[in-house]
Amino acid sequence: PWPRTVMADIVTKLGEKGASAIAFDVMFPETDRTSLEEVAKRLPFEQAERLRESGRSLPPNDEVFAAALAKTPSVIGLTLTSGNNAASYKPKAGFAVAGDDPRPFLDGFSGATGNIPILTDAAKGLGALNWTPDRDQILRRVSLIYRLGDKYVPSLAAEALRIAQGASTFVLKSSNASGETAFGQSTGLNHVRIGDIQVPTDAQGAIWLKFRASEPESFIPAWKVLSGEVPEDEISGRIILIGTSAPGLLDLRATPVDPVLPGVEVISMMIEHIVSGQSLTRPDYAPAAEQLTILLLGVMLAF
Numbered sequence: 152p153w154p155r156t157v158m159a160d161i162v163t164k165l166g167e168k169g170a171s172a173i174a175f176d177v178m179f180p181e182t183d184r185t186s187l188e189e190v191a192k193r194l195p196f197e198q199a200e201r202l203r204e205s206g207r208s209l210p211p212n213d214e215v216f217a218a219a220l221a222k223t224p225s226v227i228g229l230t231l232t233s234g235n236n237a238a239s240y241k242p243k244a245g246f247a248v249a250g251d252d253p254r255p256f257l258d259g260f261s262g263a264t265g266n267i268p269i270l271t272d273a274a275k276g277l278g279a280l281n282w283t284p285d286r287d288q289i290l291r292r293v294s295l296i297y298r299l300g301d302k303y304v305p306s307l308a309a310e311a312l313r314i315a316q317g318a319s320t321f322v323l324k325s326s327n328a329s330g331e332t333a334f335g336q337s338t339g340l341n342h343v344r345i346g347d348i349q350v351p352t353d354a355q356g357a358i359w360l361k362f363r364a365s366e367p368e369s370f371i372p373a374w375k376v377l378s379g380e381v382p383e384d385e386i387s388g389r390i391i392l393i394g395t396s397a398p399g400l401l402d403l404r405a406t407p408v409d410p411v412l413p414g415v416e417v418i419s420m421m422i423e424h425i426v427s428g429q430s431l432t433r434p435d436y437a438p439a440a441e442q443l444t445i446l447l448l449g450v451m452l453a454f
Contacts, residue, residue, distance in 0.1 A: 155183040155216035164376050166223035169387035172315040174226040174307055176394035176415040179266040183212040217273035224314045226276035227266055228307050234262020237300030243277045244313055245320035246303045250328030256339030256354045257298040278310030289405045293421055295343050296356035308421035309345055315390050316346030351430050359431040360424055362406045365416060392418055
């Protein structure tokens with residue numbers, strides 16, 4: 152609930168210190184209520200006129216924030232939903248597909264909740280903030296690509312990596328592409344190329360994360376950015392994620408190693424995982440092996 156002028160100051164200062172990408176794990180679906188014109192709407196007529204007159208030369212807070220987003224390598228988020236407004240989504244990135252159509256395998260949605268248009272238009276990138284936990288509500292795998300109607304939507308982490316590299320297009324490599332063996336069957340995605348980085352994925356375009364414990368020392372308090380106390384070498388050339396850790400804001404996730412982890416830190420783990428070039432893989436025979444193990448254990452217990 153901070154004024155958008157404060158958010159603009161944060162973005163501007165991060166841009167001046169050379170951040171390669173600035174990604175918001177926060178949405179802005181409504182106009183800024185602290186703008187003078189919005190405050191005036193809730194005042195008696197005479198007071199509202201005096202307030203408007205005093206601030207006549209000041210632009211609305213959302214315009215100030217949009218200008219800062221437009222001047223920096225910024226990425227904002229949207230949330231995919233079960234609504235019916237898929238047509239309103241306009242991707243910032245291009246998508247090239249090698250091999251079979253992977254869309255039937257991706258997590259699909261029919262609607263989206265985004266930001267106010269002035270901010271969406273100004274940002275360089277747009278990525279999904281969705282999570283897909285397992286049945287026990289623990290997050291083990293995270294998607295790089297989603298489907299909204301018949302359109303592809305990158306995750307916030309994937310879009311931040313694209314913007315950081317100055318790339319324009321994602322390359323989705325699926326079954327029966329050159330170098331991929333699927334014996335003529337359509338088996339979904341195999342890799343997602345983001346700029347110069349090729350990421351192995353499962354059929355749904357997701358990766359299994361090797362989770363770690365929280366690292367509070369990697370957090371930079373917003374007030375230090377605003378006051379100019381953060382050294383440039385902590386910002387320059389890095390992807391900076393802006394998010395929250397307060398429990399009341401409900402962006403906390405359960406992982407295999409931590410029952411309560413800020414969602415923005417999961418995004419940072421995704422980026423670390425991808426940039427490191429290492430991956431957890433689940434071979435095709437894993438489901439059969441697991442079923443056989445369960446069957447054998449069941450027989451042993453019966454005896």
